[in-house]
Amino acid sequence: MRRPLTLYGLTFSLPLLIWQLLFFVFPLVFLVALSFWTVKNFRMQPDFDTVNWVTIYGRSVFWQAYGTTLAMAAFASALVSILAFPCAYAIAFKLSDNARRWAVFLMVIPFFTSYLVRVYSWQIFLSDAGIINVMLGWIGLGPYGLLNTVGATMIGYLTLTFPLVVLLQLFSLVFIDRTLIEAAHNLRCGRLRTVFEVIVPSARVGLVIAALFAFILCFGDFVSPIYLGGGDPTTLSILITDTTKSGQQWPRAAVIALTMIGTLLVVAFAAVRFAYKGRTK
Amino acid sequence: MSQMRMPRTGITRRTLLSTGAAALATPMLSRRAFAQATELTMLAWYGHAEPDIVAEFEAENNVKFVPKYYTGGDNMLGLISQSPPGTFDVILSDAEYVQALNEAGYVEELDPNDYAIDEYFPEFQNFPGNWSDGKLFSLVTRFGFLGVAYNTDALTEAEASSYNVFWDPKLTGKVGHFDWHLPNLGQMSLLNGNANPYDIDEAAWSAVKDKTMSLRPQIGGFFDYGGTFSSLNDGQMLAFAGIGDWITGVLEKNGAKVRSVIPEEGGLQWSECFSIGKGSTKAELAKKWIQYITSAKGQAKSANMAAYPALIPNQKGWEVLQAENPDEAKRQGMTKDAGNAIDMIREGRIQYRQWPVQQSLEDWNDFWSEYKGA
Numbered sequence: 308m309r310r311p312l313t314l315y316g317l318t319f320s321l322p323l324l325i326w327q328l329l330f331f332v333f334p335l336v337f338l339v340a341l342s343f344w345t346v347k348n349f350r351m352q353p354d355f356d357t358v359n360w361v362t363i364y365g366r367s368v369f370w371q372a373y374g375t376t377l378a379m380a381a382f383a384s385a386l387v388s389i390l391a392f393p394c395a396y397a398i399a400f401k402l403s404d405n406a407r408r409w410a411v412f413l414m415v416i417p418f419f420t421s422y423l424v425r426v427y428s429w430q431i432f433l434s435d436a437g438i439i440n441v442m443l444g445w446i447g448l449g450p451y452g453l454l455n456t457v458g459a460t461m462i463g464y465l466t467l468t469f470p471l472v473v474l475l476q477l478f479s480l481v482f483i484d485r486t487l488i489e490a491a492h493n494l495r496c497g498r499l500r501t502v503f504e505v506i507v508p509s510a511r512v513g514l515v516i517a518a519l520f521a522f523i524l525c526f527g528d529f530v531s532p533i534y535l536g537g538g539d540p541t542t543l544s545i546l547i548t549d550t551t552k553s554g555q556q557w558p559r560a561a562v563i564a565l566t567m568i569g570t571l572l573v574v575a576f577a578a579v580r581f582a583y584k585g586r587t588k
Numbered sequence: 589m590s591q592m593r594m595p596r597t598g599i600t601r602r603t604l605l606s607t608g609a610a611a612l613a614t615p616m617l618s619r620r621a622f623a624q625a626t627e628l629t630m631l632a633w634y635g636h637a638e639p640d641i642v643a644e645f646e647a648e649n650n651v652k653f654v655p656k657y658y659t660g661g662d663n664m665l666g667l668i669s670q671s672p673p674g675t676f677d678v679i680l681s682d683a684e685y686v687q688a689l690n691e692a693g694y695v696e697e698l699d700p701n702d703y704a705i706d707e708y709f710p711e712f713q714n715f716p717g718n719w720s721d722g723k724l725f726s727l728v729t730r731f732g733f734l735g736v737a738y739n740t741d742a743l744t745e746a747e748a749s750s751y752n753v754f755w756d757p758k759l760t761g762k763v764g765h766f767d768w769h770l771p772n773l774g775q776m777s778l779l780n781g782n783a784n785p786y787d788i789d790e791a792a793w794s795a796v797k798d799k800t801m802s803l804r805p806q807i808g809g810f811f812d813y814g815g816t817f818s819s820l821n822d823g824q825m826l827a828f829a830g831i832g833d834w835i836t837g838v839l840e841k842n843g844a845k846v847r848s849v850i851p852e853e854g855g856l857q858w859s860e861c862f863s864i865g866k867g868s869t870k871a872e873l874a875k876k877w878i879q880y881i882t883s884a885k886g887q888a889k890s891a892n893m894a895a896y897p898a899l900i901p902n903q904k905g906w907e908v909l910q911a912e913n914p915d916e917a918k919r920q921g922m923t924k925d926a927g928n929a930i931d932m933i934r935e936g937r938i939q940y941r942q943w944p945v946q947q948s949l950e951d952w953n954d955f956w957s958e959y960k961g962a
């Protein structure tokens with residue numbers, strides 16, 4: 308049923324619309340326009356030239372970085388989803404109301420400190436003379452090269468996304484109709500089978516959205532690949548900084564950024580579609 | 589009790605009240621003074637408008653610097669081109685970018701008679717890029733050398749005295765790059781025996797690319813400013829290409845076991861120059877600042893900047909530094925001894941870091957991206 312526009316309704320919807328136009332649509336349109344500009348002697352000139360698209364898409368380095376970034380972000384979001392689920396499950400079903408509130412509070416605390424600071428502190432743990440290698444040394448192992456590896460980047464990605472993914476998963480788990488779980492138990496469904504056949508399908512939307520958020524955050528992250536991964540391999544975010552660092556090539560950086568935005572939109576739509584698949588409401 | 593104590597300390601109720609009132613009013617006074625100070629905007633690398641450098645000048649001239657710090661010349665050009673003329677009163681620029689500043693008309697002409705250029709070493713009096721058609725547009729204020737940075741526990745100075753040390757098997761995965769193509773590829777070009785490392789023909793450029801690619805398996809990472817500091821400091825990287833004392837000097841002063849050496853194949857020179865921004869309404873004050881920082885006294889301060897140390901082109905500045913801070917003068921090689929920094933330049937061991945002459949900057953940058961992705 309469509310309702311006529313009212314002043315009352317507009318009062319609440321307009322600010323959001325204006326906000327979206329100002330801070331999302333306009334910059335995006337500008338970014339698209341920028342990608343057709345040219346650069347001469349370090350100065351950007353408004354233009355309509357496809358040279359930036361042709362150059363960037365014609366470079367193997369770009370596609371290599373694209374594949375790497377996509378794979379790393381996908382792996383990280385799968386990993387964080389798997390690791391976060393038992394944690395969210397325990398908080399949702401095993402803790403008392405009071406303990407659950409504390410657990411949620413603890414999950415929020417990491418957001419109090421800057422992500423950059425948290426990533427830097429990982430260097431103290433992971434470096435060759437760091438805490439982990441020193442402790443391994445006590446039992447005669449190592450030192451292992453932990454820092455400046457893809458594994459270290461993954462740790463950074465987990466640092467970024469883990470608390471958020473636990474919280475998102477948790478919110479979908481606590482709203483599961485408990486009678487469904489009781490019914491499953493009454494019908495002799497085992498605990499593990501209940502998790503996979505009742506709880507996971509019931510919480511599918513939340514779990515998929517949580518994984519999607521993890522993917523979005525990791526796909527665009529610059530801090531972990533550079534400070535824990537040592538900038539090797541090159542991810543798209545690093546490629547953007549490389550492109551702007553020499554010769555003011557912002558238009559080419561815009562091409563990379565737009566490709567990233569496009570990729571995220573496709574992934575987001577696919578994920579949402581999958582999450583709500585089969586739902587009638 | 590309190591009355592008995594008072595005579596001993598000499599504090600009476602009246603003095604207590606008046607000093608208290610004065611103490612309470614002090615922030616107001618200083619706030620007024622602060623408000624009256626003229627604001628001078630400076631576009632520079634981090635550190636140039638910090639108290640260790642500008643406090644004295646600010647106090648003497650009732651000026652307050654408002655710094656805008658950039659990271660890299662491209663960033664600097666971007667900031668200027670996106671701001672209206674007159675936004676920046678003083679601009680500090682790497683020498684490679686000075687020409688671009690001139691050509692774009694971003695800086696005012698300077699009068700050479702305003703500055704103590706005759707106190708400069710002859711090599712710096714006609715510094716390339718500072719002059720254009722006989723007119724002065726910027727003035728070099730400090731410079732430094734780029735060579736092999738190394739961990740003194742892992743390598744001896746003799747070992748580090750050739751760029752070939754980067755290929756040493758014991759350094760596999762322990763060689764870091766400062767993530768910018770210009771200094772790294774310049775060093776590779778020096779290693780390949782190119783007398784002018786940036787003016788090379790296609791064959792030599794091809795050879796530089798091959799040589800650089802052969803180093804790829806040794807590389808432990810590509811680091812920005814902060815990452816370079818931390819990976820050298822915690823020993824994660826044992827040798828570093830593309831940097832020099834501007835990084836290791838800061839770490840060395842803080843007790844880290846790192847140093848830089850100019851290898852036998854030669855080193856590169858970075859240089860920073862001051863200009864007055866086009867359309868500055870405080871050009872007179874900006875001139876005064878450049879006079880101060882290029883004077884012997886200002887130069888000695890600049891050499892020992894907390895953010896990153898540097899060599900200075902003013903000979904009298906060397907003398908002031910030798911008198912005030914002989915240890916730092918010695919550490920940086922700004923002494924009267926043979927083999928000092930200026931001797932290295934005179935022996936032809938140092939080449940300017942500059943933009944590639946026969947290739948475009950884009951070619952070098954694209955290769956660098958390829959190298960990183962390899």
